[in-house]
Amino acid sequence: MMVTFFTTLATALSLLIVDLVVPGVNIANFPSALIAALAIGLVNGSVKPVLSVLSLPLNFLSLGAFSLVVNGICFSLAAFLVPGFRVHGLIAFLLGPVVLSFGNTFITKYFAERNLALPGSQDAKNKAELPSS
Numbered sequence: 819m820m821v822t823f824f825t826t827l828a829t830a831l832s833l834l835i836v837d838l839v840v841p842g843v844n845i846a847n848f849p850s851a852l853i854a855a856l857a858i859g860l861v862n863g864s865v866k867p868v869l870s871v872l873s874l875p876l877n878f879l880s881l882g883a884f885s886l887v888v889n890g891i892c893f894s895l896a897a898f899l900v901p902g903f904r905v906h907g908l909i910a911f912l913l914g915p916v917v918l919s920f921g922n923t924f925i926t927k928y929f930a931e932r933n934l935a936l937p938g939s940q941d942a943k944n945k946a947e948l949p950s951s
Contacts (some may be wrong), residue, residue: 842910
């Protein structure tokens, strides 16, 4: 439960970064970012695997570049589902999920390095196994 909360929070903060960096991505406010983070998680967990399997031949032919299009479709689908979250234009469609991924990785790594590892996560288990000096 707490892991899901912190993952959603990290994604929402990353979405606010995307709003600042990528032209064409607009998020109205922080509650919209939280709802969009949940929608992105749901879309990535349900729709993205199906799209990835269906687009496997195109992904193979493009040497993996078509996965950017699949990510853009999922990102835009989440924007379609959430009021206050808008993706407009090709740059936002392709660059938004990339910036989101980098931001999410940075924020998660930042919290892990600050010893704010989530209970039950692999980082917390690794720190619990280390001998204290």
